[in-house]
Amino acid sequence: MARYELILSGGSGVDRFQVAPGGIVLGRSPEADVVLTGQSVSRRHARVWLDGDALLVEDLGSRNGITVNGKPVERAALQAGDQLGVGESLFEVLKYMAVAEGRSVISYEQGSTLCDLFVREDTDRFPILYRATQLLGTVFDLDQLLSDILELIFDPLPVRRGFVLTISKESHEPEVRATRSRDGQAGGPPLSRTLVDHVVYQRDAILTRDAQDDSRFDVSQSIMGHAIRAAMCAPLCGRQAVVGAIYVDSGDTDTVFSKDDLELLTVLGRVVGVAVENAQLYQENIQQERLAALGEAMAGVGHCVKNVLTSLRGGTAFIDQALDKADVSHIEKGWPLLRRALERIDLLVMNMLSFARNPLPERASMDVNVLIDEVLDVVRPRAERAGVSLDFVPCEDGAAWADERQIYRVLLNLLTNALDACVQRGGAVMVTSACDEAGCTIEVHDNGVGVPPEILPRLSQAFVSSKGSNGIGLGLACSYRIVRAHGGNISVKSVPDKGSRFTLFLPSDTGLGKPDLDEGDEMPFAL
């Protein structure tokens, strides 16, 4: 037989009134079973009684009437969770099993033995465990995984609502990570916090058939507010610590869970706990790697800028001397330093912005030969100073379909790299262009130091550089991105101490495909 209580929450706390089989009377009169105060309450206001398993309420001819869930009624059947209004007082209806069979607890240590037992002996529940471990191997998104695990236990267990909580790294409190309910409605403050806290901090798995009667738990707002009768909660145990909890309850029915159910939940908690812990460690690793990469990038930028500052300071010092002594020869020394510093900081900043923004190309008709000439004019002074020869063999018609500004940057990066590779070696840099219906192919050859073989496969990655202080490894990364956004590609042939050849292909607007860039293994210069 069902048992009911009326719960009245007020400023001073919670009052609970058990509904006796013969019924109870609510009113202002001192003779009433539930004595209420307030101007709008009549002396004998309403009666609540049991008829079999049903709970009924009737108005005893009060002046202001009664309401159920906000609606005025004269007589009505009450369900668990209903709100009964009598004058200013609002009662919540609680229903639970008359016979509380007690509770079950599985300690952390017992849980460990249980896992072995499950795998070795249990035939009924093993399939669920097997499906759970299958999920661990196939679902890599943690939230999806937890949701799928919940779905798994809805099948064999009479669960109304289920939650997976993980302990937040920030607040160190259990927070709901996945929810599921049989009727598809999950809302409000969701679960018995007292139960979860106990499980997380004591590491016990707990089954309570009647949370209200369970002396371990205060009758907290969360339990009453949701008419929780039977609930189970098991810790998610990782290898190192409890990382959360899995919680299910049966809600408003007469359903109870069995000890077997608790065992299943306990074992699932172990399996899922390891997965959660792994996922958290993985996330932390990624975060640390990101921070490390950021640190590396900032160090690279700082180093590069520091060197540019040296040039700026040096150049400025010479200009100062020129002004002090009215000696033009000092300007001739200082000015190239300043100009070079300006070029370098320009290239650095533009590459950083390009890398950060990664803008889409705005393609238009253009002439690659004109563009190459333009870039060559920019780098020529430096080539001359370094004693590097600079040649260009243009094709007849350089018509192309590309974002001129972006490709300018790509060519500037490729030519700057080629010069860097040749400085101090009195080398040679040569550019060729070849355009047809398929697109434009531009090659930049140099006979410089070459790219170290260990770096070659990673050239398109950011912050990969063999140029030491002369680069931070953004130029090529940006160039690869730009060219790929054009539907083209960059390929490289390089031999240490012999030279490099960077081949850039930009498809035409008709997009007739691209030549195989790996053909032609001859190095550009006979060395």
Place this chain on the structure above:
Amino acid sequence: MMQERKKALIVDDDEGTREFVMELMHNEGWDTTVGLTGKDALELAEQEEPDLIVLDVDMPEMDGFEAFRRLRTNVLTQRIPIIMLTAINDLDPQGGHDDASMEQRLGVDRPEAFVDKPVCPDDLIKAIMGVVG
């Protein structure tokens, strides 16, 4: 008799710094030779017998610390004064120049002078004057 011009070896992989130090030293009446790596420093020091080496720390192939240690253990080069160009965190990530981290990188010997990067012309001239008079 005209005094022979002194010769400096400048080793830095950064072109801008190299050019600046070169110009500065020309201005001070030095002849210069330049190298880009630690290996260049070892080779050119033996070959050119310079009166001074200006040595960067962060270079590819062989860094300035290793080059320094090798220069100081080679009888042909161990007497050449060395000015090291350092970024603050080349010596210690925390920015300290404590004995332990210095010894780990440089060995028991020390360069004649350190000049911080970005190099300030006056600092470098002072260091040169301090080292070779």
